[in-house]
Amino acid sequence: MEFAATIVxxxxxxxxxxxxxxxxxxxxxxxxxxxxxxxxxxxxxxxxAGLMSGxxxxxxxxxxxVVFSIIMGMxxxxxxxxxxxxxxxxxxxxxxxGIGIVLKSAILVIWRAERLTIDVGVTPAxxxxxxxxxxxxxxxSVVLTVAFFAGLYLFFRFTRLxxxxxxxxxxxxxxxxxxxxxxxVLSLAWVIAILAASLSGVLYxxxxxxxxxxxxxxxxxxxxxxxxxxxxxxxxxxxAFIVACAQYLTVRLVDPVLSEAVPFLLLVIVMSIRPWGxxxxxxxxxxx
Amino acid sequence: xTDILLQVRQLEVVYHRVATAxxxxxxxxxxxxxxxLVGTNGAGKTTTLRAISGFLPSEDAEITDGxxxxxxxxxxxxxxxxxxxxxxxLVPERDKVFGTLSVEDNLEFAAxxxxxxxxxxxxxxxxxLTQRKSQLAGYLSGGEKQMLAIGMALxxxxxxxxxxxxxxxxxxxxxxxxxxLLHRISKELGLxxxxxxxxxxxxxxxxxxxxxxxxxxxxxxxxxxxxISHPDVREFYLGGAAQSETKSYRDIKQYRRKRxxxx
Ligand SMILES: Nc1ncnc2c1ncn2[C@@H]1O[C@H](COP(=O)(O)OP(=O)(O)OP(=O)(O)O)[C@@H](O)[C@H]1O
Ligand SMILES: [Mg+2]
Numbered sequence: 137m138e139f140a141a142t143i144v145x146x147x148x149x150x151x152x153x154x155x156x157x158x159x160x161x162x163x164x165x166x167x168x169x170x171x172x173x174x175x176x177x178x179x180x181x182x183x184x185a186g187l188m189s190g191x192x193x194x195x196x197x198x199x200x201x202v203v204f205s206i207i208m209g210m211x212x213x214x215x216x217x218x219x220x221x222x223x224x225x226x227x228x229x230x231x232x233x234g235i236g237i238v239l240k241s242a243i244l245v246i247w248r249a250e251r252l253t254i255d256v257g258v259t260p261a262x263x264x265x266x267x268x269x270x271x272x273x274x275x276x277s278v279v280l281t282v283a284f285f286a287g288l289y290l291f292f293r294f295t296r297l298x299x300x301x302x303x304x305x306x307x308x309x310x311x312x313x314x315x316x317x318x319x320x321v322l323s324l325a326w327v328i329a330i331l332a333a334s335l336s337g338v339l340y341x342x343x344x345x346x347x348x349x350x351x352x353x354x355x356x357x358x359x360x361x362x363x364x365x366x367x368x369x370x371x372x373x374x375x376a377f378i379v380a381c382a383q384y385l386t387v388r389l390v391d392p393v394l395s396e397a398v399p400f401l402l403l404v405i406v407m408s409i410r411p412w413g414x415x416x417x418x419x420x421x422x423x424x
Numbered sequence: 425x426t427d428i429l430l431q432v433r434q435l436e437v438v439y440h441r442v443a444t445a446x447x448x449x450x451x452x453x454x455x456x457x458x459x460x461l462v463g464t465n466g467a468g469k470t471t472t473l474r475a476i477s478g479f480l481p482s483e484d485a486e487i488t489d490g491x492x493x494x495x496x497x498x499x500x501x502x503x504x505x506x507x508x509x510x511x512x513x514l515v516p517e518r519d520k521v522f523g524t525l526s527v528e529d530n531l532e533f534a535a536x537x538x539x540x541x542x543x544x545x546x547x548x549x550x551x552x553l554t555q556r557k558s559q560l561a562g563y564l565s566g567g568e569k570q571m572l573a574i575g576m577a578l579x580x581x582x583x584x585x586x587x588x589x590x591x592x593x594x595x596x597x598x599x600x601x602x603x604x605l606l607h608r609i610s611k612e613l614g615l616x617x618x619x620x621x622x623x624x625x626x627x628x629x630x631x632x633x634x635x636x637x638x639x640x641x642x643x644x645x646x647x648x649x650x651x652i653s654h655p656d657v658r659e660f661y662l663g664g665a666a667q668s669e670t671k672s673y674r675d676i677k678q679y680r681r682k683r684x685x686x687x
Binding site: 221222296299300302303306307308309310311312313314315316317318 | 477478480481482483484503504505507508509513514516519520521522523524525529530532533534535536576580
């Protein structure tokens with residue numbers, strides 16, 4: 137039971153990151169290497185906003201993380217990504233690597249790389265059959281992740297903006313010719329992706345800790361996205377589950393110090409056997 | 425005297441800062457009319473339409489000279505979505521529908537709501553789309569895609585409809601029906617249409633005015649009925665000369681010399 141709970145919660149953390157990576161890839165054909173940093177900074181912002189409000193209400197930190205995501209998403213797209221049209225694809229990737237470095241420095245400067253755990257002030261644990269304990273934070277993680285994916289599904293499937301989003305991802309020129317402001321849609325993609333990342337960062341900060349080292353969850357999220365296939369949201373969840381299992385088993389059966397290396401090893405294996413991922417489309421590969 | 429809805433003056437478009445695709449193109453589209461733009465491959469027809477409907481920054485295309493006036497506004501260098509919202513809607517030559525979306529979603533994508541063009545009305549023009557509603561647009565046949573593309577364009581509430589190669593890849597009988605339908609739609613909805621066509625005969629049959637392009641320039645223009653009976657235009661663009669005897673290469677060279685350059 138214990139192991140199942142751990143795997144489920146790790147899966148949630150990684151799936152949220154992977155979903156953002158997939159959305160960004162689908163919308164703008166960009167692979168974001170700053171996703172782990174964005175997640176952790178989102179977690180820090182949540183924590184600090186909580187401190188500022190005196191820890192009395194959850195609304196304040198939530199609003200803080202949402203505002204952070206909106207500003208960050210708009211800024212990254214409008215000020216940086218938008219200007220890279222016509223440049224080779226690796227330029228955008230290098231820019232995201234740069235964003236990651238800047239964010240990491242921000243953690244050092246603003247939060248002094250303080251290692252801290254987010255405590256939303258709920259009773260720590262409830263006992264489960266089989267001797268496992270689950271905190272309310274864990275339950276909230278699962279509920280929020282499921283809600284996020286359900287919301288995403290409903291948005292893409294049933295709203296007009298969601299349909300326009302999918303159309304823009306396929307053919308930005310035609311979308312524009314049908315009256316859709318492509319810059320708005322792509323900014324929105326960044327905002328949604330960073331929102332998911334921040335949520336992931338908060339969940340991770342609640343279970344483990346926030347620090348400059350924890351940005352490595354970005355690699356786990358990226359691996360999950362690649363394992364599932366970069367252009368598939370379903371694949372993101374499946375990939376996250378596989379990465380979580382592999383990491384848990386390695387830590388348990390081999391050596392805990394390997395836990396950081398697992399996503400990377402998995403990445404190498406998937407890339408050599410099935411480079412387009414489990415749910416991805418093969419043709420997509422030519423574009424990368 | 426008729427109002428001019430769209431006026432293009434001395435248009436010059438350059439791709440990738442080096443390749444000049446059209447040069448000194450001028451044309452006028454009167455309100456409520458159908459204007460055909462015909463010409464050989466690579467003549468610059470698509471480029472002219474694209475310049476009117478707007479380029480994305482990523483396309484690296486630039487209007488380097490001339491003016492495009494829509495109503496009383498100069499619209500050089502507007503983005504496609506700005507033109508679309510102003511009522512200038514292009515049905516492009518390729519990639520005209522979203523292949524990964526269902527037919528229904530394609531139509532919903534475009535629907536702006538309000539106005540007299542409703543989904544029911546569009547499905548009335550193209551009843552076939554009703555049967556294909558939940559199918560992915562990528563799996564439609566060429567003719568069905570064309571119908572969906574026009575349906576989408578109509579739902580964007582166009583004032584000026586730009587159509588690039590209505591007949592591309594369609595059977596002659598389908599082309600005839602589609603042309604007739606387009607004529608009917610434009611009259612019923614009071615649309616102004618600028619129609620680019622390879623199939624000059626079919627286009628000039630429903631058009632009020634025609635322009636003939638070659639090598640990035642306009643080489644003939646006039647009333648559609650006059651163009652159809654013009655011997656040079658027949659010889660070079662409508663397939664087959666007025667007289668039936670086969671011409672030698674030298675005669676064709678003479679026709680080449682006789683052609684005048686406009687614009
Ligand atoms: N994206 C582009 N980049 C560079 N050159 C281009 C581009 N698009 C068109 N051209 C060039 O511009 C010229 C005009 O092309 P255009 O597509 O406008 O012709 P067209 O009249 O539409 O031809 P067709 O009947 O074959 O569709 C051609 O010489 C073509 O090579
Ligand atoms: Mg063309």
